[in-house]
């Protein structure tokens with residue numbers, strides 16, 4: 001049986017809009033397990049990103065709790081949460097949010113120093129190695145404006161994993177990329193997961209969702225259903241695609 005790494009209990013999120021309460025997430029119970037590449041799918045506006053930010057404590061929740069490795073992080077102070085986030089969580093967004101006046105190498109190294117996961121020398125060596133592994137070693141001394149979107153996103157992945165996070169949160173990581181760059185980024189995420197990295201990714205793209213081994217389907221702020229797939233392998237791609245498409249069409253996708 002897999003160990004639970006994070007769980008959300010009875011999560012609800014409400015926004016006040018024009019003096020009126022709008023419920024975005026309703027009573028969500030969700031568990032994430034070690035070793036998994038979990039995907040949250042659903043149509044635009046379903047509440048996917050809101051759920052990701054609620055589970056990562058990047059955003060507050062109105063009701064409920066979030067437990068990570070046995071600790072109720074939703075009750076942490078902002079300072080304690082920031083420390084845990086730096087050490088345990090990695091983030092990849094649709095936009096890379098790389099610092100424009102730092103090179104790719106500096107962006108990754110600076111994130112590494114913040115995690116205090118080693119000496120300056122160790123972190124610089126690790127930043128070098130990760131940029132190489134992310135196939136962006138040749139561009140490491142360039143600034144974000146001097147590289148392609150795909151190269152920038154691969155550097156952002158290196159930045160997300162430099163502190164050996166317990167969990168990566170990825171919000172539409174391929175949303176701003178062309179097909180070839182998307183493929184490369186997805187392949188890297190699959191490889192990271194195969195090497196043991198826990199990942200939670202939001203996407204509305206079926207092809208991206210197929211990289212996960214567990215897909216949760218969100219609609220109107222509720223988890224409607226989930227699909228479990230075998231770990232990603234090229235040779236079972238057609239089979240998993242058919243399985244996922246059948247499942248999605250049953251959900252009215």
Ligand code: ADP
Nearest residue numbers: 015017024042043044045046047048049050051
């Ligand atoms: P998804 O990621 O599935 O596209 P989101 O989680 O981004 O959906 O948004 C879900 C709903 O919450 C949308 O209707 C959106 O307009 C609303 N929403 C998101 N953020 C806010 C906010 N800060 N204030 C008010 N409404 C918001």
